[in-house]
Amino acid sequence: MPRGPEQEFVAPRGLLRIADCLTSDGGVALPAGVTLPSLIDRNVAHVGDTVAYRYLDFTRSDAGHAIELTWAQLGVRSRAIGAHLQRVATPADRVAILAPQGIDYIAGFFASIKAGNIAVPLFAPELPGHAERLQTALRDSRPTVVLTTAAAIDAVQSSLDKLPRAQRPRITVIDRIPDSEGDAFVPIEVDVDEISHLQYTSGSTRPPVGVEITHRAVGTNLIQMILSIDLLNRNTHGVSWLPLYHDMGLSMIGFPAVYGGHSTLMSPTAFIRRPQRWINALSDGSRRGNVVTAAPNFAYEWTAQRGRPAPGDDVDLSNVVMIIGSEPVSIEAITTFNEAFAPYGLPATAIKPSYGIAEATLFVSTTAPTAEATVVHFDRDRLAAGQAVRVAADAPYAVAQVSSGQVARSQWAAVIDPETSDELPDGYVGEMWLHGNNIGRGYWGLPDETRRTFDASLGSTLDIGSHAEGVSPGSDWLRTGDLGVYLDGELYITGRIADRITIDGLHFYPQDIETTAADASPAVRRGYVTAFSIPTDGGERLVIIAERAAGSNRADPVAALEAIRAAVPHRHGLTVHDVKILPAGAIPRTTSGKLARRACRARYLDGAWAD
Structure with missing residues (x-):
């Protein structure tokens, strides 16, 4: 249990105190009227000149261009966008955000909530491989308005044209709304038990569905996270490349709002292309105070492979807390990352399986x-x-x-x-x-x-x-x-439960079989293997789909296939009905990077990888 917040954290006058969110027995209970919009208003009033969000844009330079937004500027932008939404939508209408990662996305999300709408955080249509998920979410939520940016409007318009005409929402371009529109904003009272936003699930085991997240749920969970991870310090700095339509990505912009903190963001693409950018941003924050970040297994493995500092780089990870989650946590990912970055001050306690x-x-x-x-x-x-x-x-x-x-x-x-x-x-x-x-x-x-x-x-x-x-x-x-x-x-x-494989009355965990397949041959790309069962005349039978490891494209796959067929029966007592080794990128993943076993199984049954 974290140490008492009264000793750890003294909020500037006017800001929310964590102690005010606790009952006499230490439980979490939000004070009346506390919502994300009310917290932002407090920050605007009392720490308005401090940076709230910093976005590192790497589209034009490897060095990255920092775009900063203070709490006061966020207040101005959210009022302007909110006033516009009040003209074109009614309270409880859904407002979808289909914008690239960045400051405009943050302002649009907070503005839609401030205006009394239900935010639907989604993604720009350029995200490869997820057009079906976007269309599903749009058809399901039926937004009245879509918020986007000038850079993305053509792709958004093309995507919306695929919807039935009666379901096509109005498009509003965030970065074309002048600050002066904020003068027309009408403050509203938000019911904490009404819906703040719809969080669409990743679709790893089923089609995406929208979870109705209330204002009370948002505030409660942020306080729970702050207490559990010991973020009781206003100088705690968030660093995240996670997409803002993902629940953890949203939390990384939510927790600074609780006590007027700040977060540095970048795009998932910027991280994937050069994972050292994540490490550098963490190091910059670590020199100024505590830093918190979050990522799934693959990100830690990828960074250990491709994101190690160059010789002579001055990297300091001594004040970093790193959440790892979104799928069963891999000890190999933790061990590999710790070994790679311990020389740069990463504490043994830094990584927090969650x-x-x-x-x-x-x-x-x-x-x-x-x-x-x-x-x-x-x-x-x-x-x-x-x-x-x-x-x-x-x-x-x-x-x-x-x-x-x-x-x-x-x-x-x-x-x-x-x-x-x-x-x-x-x-x-x-x-x-x-x-x-x-x-x-x-x-x-x-x-x-x-x-x-x-x-x-x-x-x-x-x-x-x-x-x-x-x-x-x-x-x-x-x-x-x-x-x-x-x-x-x-x-x-x-x-x-939905992933568990049942064959001949026995249960098997797919991740165990997938690990065995990856261990069987160096030609298999670790973390990119799926195992599932399919119906046959003889009952359910096991299928394994694996991607080639880097540098193995010219290698004969027969040896790897034979190794997998031998290893799985030896370790699990299961006969492999079929195994495929495919090029990198063939296995579908969710928008949060998890293996999409359901989608992979569907593709296999549709004959996508038939010989």
């Missing part, structure tokens, strides 16, 4: 501020059967699991038997069910699925050691679809 989900606004759990990432090894067969049994790391059927730490304050996460709805004891694997004020309201336009997912009723709870203790009987719980287990006070996320 668990989050869009339906909970984002943040659920993380490791303690002073703790190092830890890994345990479970017996693979016992784990697949629903029980976590520790074994030695070199045991024949050992599978590594990284701890996701402890659940945030005023949030409950119980491990439930999904068939009976009863709580399971520690050491047993079940579905994670969540409860708290950070949970979203439901799925937009899907009342039946909302009831099934967000309004679950807990059955029996444990008499001793219940993780539901403190929740009133009859309260609603969120069914996450994630599988997890508690052991020795730590939470471990083992996979997703």
